[in-house]
Amino acid sequence: MADTPISHPAEDGDEATLLLDHLDQVAERAESVVSVDATTLGGDPLTEMTATVAGCHDFGKATTWFQEYVTGDRDSSKRTNHSLFGAYLGYYVLDQLGYDSEDCLAAFVALAKHHGCLPDVEKYVEKVSHFDKTSEASNERQRTVIDQVGDIDDHRRAFALSFVADVTNGNGSWDEFVERIENGDEDDSLFKMVNDHVSMFALGSNRSAPSEEFYDLLLQLWSGLILADKTVAAGIEGDDLDASEPDTRTLSEYVTDLGGDTDEDTQAAALDTLRNEARVDVLDGVEQFRDSDTSIATLTLPTGMGKTLTGLSAALALRNEGERVIYALPFTSVIDQVADELTDVFDTDARDDLLTIHHHLADTVTEIDDPDVDPDKHARLAEMVAESWRSGMTLTTFVQLFESLVGPSNTQSMKLPALYDSVIVLDEPQALPMKWWKLVRRIATLLMEEYDATVVAMTATQPAADAGNTASQALFDDAFELIDNVDRYFDHFERVEYEVHDSALAFDDIDETVDYETASRTILDETSDTESVLAVCNTIDSATELTAAIEEREAVVDVGRCLGLELGDGRANVEDLVERVETTLGPDERALVHLSTRLRPRDRLALVEATKRLTERDVPLVAVSTQLIEAGVDISFDRVYRDIAPIDSVVQAAGRCNRSFERDRGTVTIWWLAPPAGTTKTPAQAVYDSEGVSTISLTARTLDAIGANDGTVAERMMTREAVQHYYGLVADRNPGSPQFVEWVDEANADELGALSLIGRRESVDVVVCRTDADRDLVDAMGTALAEYDHDTFGDLRDEAKEITVSLPIYSRDSTEAETVQQLEPLDDTDLRVLKHPESKTYFDETNGLAVEGPSVDDRFL
Numbered sequence: 028m029a030d031t032p033i034s035h036p037a038e039d040g041d042e043a044t045l046l047l048d049h050l051d052q053v054a055e056r057a058e059s060v061v062s063v064d065a066t067t068l069g070g071d072p073l074t075e076m077t078a079t080v081a082g083c084h085d086f087g088k089a090t091t092w093f094q095e096y097v098t099g100d101r102d103s104s105k106r107t108n109h110s111l112f113g114a115y116l117g118y119y120v121l122d123q124l125g126y127d128s129e130d131c132l133a134a135f136v137a138l139a140k141h142h143g144c145l146p147d148v149e150k151y152v153e154k155v156s157h158f159d160k161t162s163e164a165s166n167e168r169q170r171t172v173i174d175q176v177g178d179i180d181d182h183r184r185a186f187a188l189s190f191v192a193d194v195t196n197g198n199g200s201w202d203e204f205v206e207r208i209e210n211g212d213e214d215d216s217l218f219k220m221v222n223d224h225v226s227m228f229a230l231g232s233n234r235s236a237p238s239e240e241f242y243d244l245l246l247q248l249w250s251g252l253i254l255a256d257k258t259v260a261a262g263i264e265g266d267d268l269d270a271s272e273p274d275t276r277t278l279s280e281y282v283t284d285l286g287g288d289t290d291e292d293t294q295a296a297a298l299d300t301l302r303n304e305a306r307v308d309v310l311d312g313v314e315q316f317r318d319s320d321t322s323i324a325t326l327t328l329p330t331g332m333g334k335t336l337t338g339l340s341a342a343l344a345l346r347n348e349g350e351r352v353i354y355a356l357p358f359t360s361v362i363d364q365v366a367d368e369l370t371d372v373f374d375t376d377a378r379d380d381l382l383t384i385h386h387h388l389a390d391t392v393t394e395i396d397d398p399d400v401d402p403d404k405h406a407r408l409a410e411m412v413a414e415s416w417r418s419g420m421t422l423t424t425f426v427q428l429f430e431s432l433v434g435p436s437n438t439q440s441m442k443l444p445a446l447y448d449s450v451i452v453l454d455e456p457q458a459l460p461m462k463w464w465k466l467v468r469r470i471a472t473l474l475m476e477e478y479d480a481t482v483v484a485m486t487a488t489q490p491a492a493d494a495g496n497t498a499s500q501a502l503f504d505d506a507f508e509l510i511d512n513v514d515r516y517f518d519h520f521e522r523v524e525y526e527v528h529d530s531a532l533a534f535d536d537i538d539e540t541v542d543y544e545t546a547s548r549t550i551l552d553e554t555s556d557t558e559s560v561l562a563v564c565n566t567i568d569s570a571t572e573l574t575a576a577i578e579e580r581e582a583v584v585d586v587g588r589c590l591g592l593e594l595g596d597g598r599a600n601v602e603d604l605v606e607r608v609e610t611t612l613g614p615d616e617r618a619l620v621h622l623s624t625r626l627r628p629r630d631r632l633a634l635v636e637a638t639k640r641l642t643e644r645d646v647p648l649v650a651v652s653t654q655l656i657e658a659g660v661d662i663s664f665d666r667v668y669r670d671i672a673p674i675d676s677v678v679q680a681a682g683r684c685n686r687s688f689e690r691d692r693g694t695v696t697i698w699w700l701a702p703p704a705g706t707t708k709t710p711a712q713a714v715y716d717s718e719g720v721s722t723i724s725l726t727a728r729t730l731d732a733i734g735a736n737d738g739t740v741a742e743r744m745m746t747r748e749a750v751q752h753y754y755g756l757v758a759d760r761n762p763g764s765p766q767f768v769e770w771v772d773e774a775n776a777d778e779l780g781a782l783s784l785i786g787r788r789e790s791v792d793v794v795v796c797r798t799d800a801d802r803d804l805v806d807a808m809g810t811a812l813a814e815y816d817h818d819t820f821g822d823l824r825d826e827a828k829e830i831t832v833s834l835p836i837y838s839r840d841s842t843e844a845e846t847v848q849q850l851e852p853l854d855d856t857d858l859r860v861l862k863h864p865e866s867k868t869y870f871d872e873t874n875g876l877a878v879e880g881p882s883v884d885d886r887f888l
Contacts, residue, residue: 032089032183035260036097046089047190049259050082057081057255059265061247062447064479068244069127076126077251080117080134082194084141084252087112089186090178105171111155112175114139115208115217120191122220123199129241132224136774137249141256144436145249145776148241149225156222158212169211169218176208242774243477250435250443254415257441263408267395270351270419271381273373275343281372282306282336294688301519302333305510309337312509313344322475325506326485327513329520329746330682335365335454336372338485341509342450345481351449352420355428357458359386361660363632365454366422373420378409383418385427390825393418403818414438416445425459426784432470433771434779446478456484456502457675460784461722464502465763469771471503483509487682487746488675490754517743521692522685523667525740528698531671532736534727540701540709546668547576550649554666556617559642560649561664563680565672565710567623567653568703571874574621574651578873583619583649584611586637587873590630597800598629601636608637609646622652625875627795629829631655638662656683663687670700671711673722674729674753678746697730722757729753789836791847793859793876794827801830805853805860812854824858831858832876846877 034049058078065073087093087109095101118135122128136148139155159165179187184201191201210216258268285299305328316324326341328334342352354369356362366384370377377384378394385391392409416423428451431439451474459467474480482503490502510516533539541549546562554560564570577583589607593599608618620638622631639662641648650656650664654672657679663686669677677697685693702709715722729752730736733744740749770778796802804827811820834847846869850859864870871877 030183030186032094032186033097034085034088036099046085050085052259053084053252053255054078054082056259056265057251060254060268060444061251062479065247065447065477067127068129068133068238068240071126071130073247076121076130076134077248079120079124079194080138080248081252081255083117083120084113084138084256085109086116086190087175089183090175091182092178105167106175108171109175110142111139111168112172113141115172115221116204118221119199119204119207119217120194123195128224129238130244132221133241133245133248135221136245137252140249141252142437144780145245145434147777148245148774152221152225156218156225158218160212173208173211176205180205239772240477242771242776243473245774246432246440246443247477250440253437254441254444257411258415261408261411263395263412267412268415268417269380270349270417271379272348273343273352273381273419275340278336278340278343278372282340298331298687301516302337305332305516306337306340308511309341309509310344312511313341316345316507316509319507321505321507322480323471323482323484323503323506324509325489325503326483326509327489328487328510329517330487330679331520331522331686332516334485334487335368338452338454338483341483342452345450345483347448351416351418351445353416353428353446353449353451354420354422354454355425355451356422356454357425358655359424361655362386362422362424363628364635364660369420369422380418381420383413383416383421385414385416385421385423390828406818406822411441414441416442421445425453429459429463429467429470429784430782432473433466433782434776436780446474446480448479450481450483453482453484455486455679457486457488457490459502461757461762462764463767463784465765466767466771468503468763469768486675488678488750490757491751514747517747520746521742522688523681523693523695523742525681525735525742525745526694526696527730527735527740528696530699531697532727532730534671534699534723537709540699542701543572543576543703546573546698546700547580550577550668551581556615556647557645558647558665560666560668561656561680561683562649562651562668563656563670564651564653564700565670565714566703567625568706569670569700569710570621570623570651570653572703573700574619574873577649577651578619582613582616584608584616585873586618586620586634590633590637591797591872594798597798599633601633601640604633604637605640605644608641609644612646618646618648620648620650621873622650622656623875624653624655625832627830627832627875630875635660635662661686663689665690665693667693667695669695669697671697671723671726673715674726674745674749677726678750681742681745725753725756728756790833791836791857791859793832793834793847793850793861794853795830795832795864795870795876796860796862797830797864802862805862809854812856834876
């Protein structure tokens, strides 16, 4: 056996990686990805501690068992597992270097779990450090560490002596480490020291130590180590983790050119002027914000004011050289429109180190070298870098951002070092589930204090707790408003008036709800055949029933069916689709479009763009949609109907009405739709009363408080007074689970990792084939699986995300579960395939993936 241990075997003609070289490289990389301003709980530079920890992480690979495993001469076993060995060595080294005891414990857990997920710290450390004298089987992991230390002492003693002397700067020794490990359950052993440490801290809500920042430090250590270890092992160069600088001038020039073709003395020109004034105000506010004593800002502007580009302008103005911008949205259904805008502004394909787009349906890659040299390896590395958010700008979702900060998986953790010194834009943060609000505040504190990040919360419906104090937030405390005079812009926006239906004011009486036949008749009777109309529903089955009711009452041209005729080789040309709809329309007909997440993402995007163009051409149209149309979708309708919802959702829906002052005044009707057939709860109750706080009752109380029963409600009354009153009621209920915050303070990562912004319902991905090209793609995926070509399958799977629908499974006997069972599985994967969707049993051109029988919980989140 070679005297010098290796960490990774020879591959692709390269020599094996020497263990000491790997440890040095990971230490250097770990030090580089942590902020130079970050400190440990004991006040030491975190860069130095992280480098020390990383330098110890794989030392357990020096055992004869691992060396035989890495060269293919032995199978993996408990003795080849090296993480816990590294944890004890790292703890000893840091203790000898004089680090604070909390820092040593955080390093112990980070090292022990650098190949896994973070645990409940108290339970885990107790389990791997306590010697049970009544049950030797309980001591198995501890005995394995003792055996591993003895093996290295027997076979690589000189290597170990030199290593420990160097890493402790002569303050410790390998012999002392061996003695304190081999003493096992003796009082002076490392096992006893670690066990006493965690017992002394008595992790829990009544503890005096460790500090509440313990988990914050653990996240930083663990994520920095994982990013460094994985990227070094993969052969990714340090330069590949650097970001390109987004050019503020490029964005400014783009914004300036937007209004270049607008005729003067028009409402559109006035709106462009107002948008430019708002952008100037925001940039002035940025300068004042820099001098404030807070790191969180709010940006409050009416819908239709171009908040996306204005917020991005603020972010670029706030960032310093080398710092990143993270732009997070609540919904995947609207992220593509923002992505299109950013790729257009910065002339990028979002596959470079300038812009990354990351959500579960995106093809998330950052190209780092020539993909033609080794396509499979390039694909793996490009995905790893992209999912680590190393680009100058990352466009992502709240799920990716907050779940990665709260209880990340091993892979999710790799993005956390990118958050150092970043500017994080939260677009529509009020969409976060109220149960998470306390936790989000806690995480925002972590971001600002530990990562030195700046947060900008951007919305038209800012959750202020006190109507008289804009610095008091129901979601974020002590925020700085970037707009000096918010009311000035809302005063200019009287684009709509609200009509509140009697049903919305009688929310406690289900007999007052509006059935779907009545709703369809009302929509068609109240709107002329030259108007565009949007009806927003709270659930998919509600939208489906309303769509069907409208289609039964009036001659319509179904845009979804027209799309089916335009698919061709797999992707419809939107302009051709629009022309087909226009030429098909008879003199007394309207276009009808249905939008929900049961549609394939590719089809949904085409329908949204077609709807936008049809409304711009004044084609009479009725759109029925779930909430997916409320945020980030730049479409303007003449009339909007909204099933009762939280006030912020109502205002967001109204933002799709007369958006750019196309007419003198638009009308937004708020009503309460009845339960769809086969259900007992109304969609509003199913969606908004499910977490213990009836936000719908707060909406009804707010409408009553502003005098909505007296007739119509002015837009400013709704967007300012109603919003403030509503969030005052919300704040009175102190929303958010204190248990979630306790789990952070107690470093209970097991519980945190089980949390989900959208609920941990089981779901099944269904690839819906509508063309020969789609079927060819699925066949290629099957071939790749049959040939065990998993890299090719992964690439094809990413390509298929555009035609994949995620179907939630609410229970094993649900109609969704029954539908999935009837669909063809793709080999032994979790994917299901609908290859020939001719039958409406499983697919409908209007509504997308069909499920026989509605589910009241079926909603868009």
